[in-house]
Amino acid sequence: SLSFMDSVALTIRRARRCGDPSLDLSNKGLEALPDELFRLGGLTHLNLSGNKLHSLDGRLAQLSGLKVLLVDDNQLTHLDEPLLRPLPCLQRVSARGNPLDDASQQLLTQL
Structure with missing residues (x-):
């Protein structure tokens, strides 16, 4: 049977092959974002809800x-403006259910 990370890699590869603009990696137990994710240049929607992420990877700017x-529902304590600023098309960030600090809460209201 497929290991857990194999199934994540498979999901990402399938999205890449199909040119799917939307990727759902919710509830996969991720503690870090897999490298393959950053090769999906055409991605417009990314769902990372219900994982175990403590921070967001700076490579998201790619x-x-x-x-x-x-x-939503990760373990994020801080969202960095420099991380989100290079994303010119970003219209919506949802981070409910995270122990975010005040500065991050403020940032989300400005997006």
């Missing part, structure tokens, strides 16, 4: 077409 980023 996903320059990203419009929607869902990171």
Whole structure:
């Protein structure tokens, strides 16, 4: 049977092959974002909800077409403006259910 990370890699590869603009990696137990993710240049919607992420990877800036980023119910304490600023198309970030600091809460209201 497929290991857990293999199934994540498979999901990402399938999205890449099909040119799918939307990727759902919710509830996969991820503590870090897999390298393969950053090769999906055409991605517009990314769902990372319900994982175990403590921080967001700076390489997200490579996903320059990203419009929607869902990171609800993780363990994020801080969202960096420099991380989100290089994403010119970003319209919506949802980070409910995270222990975010005040500065991050403020940042989310400005997006």
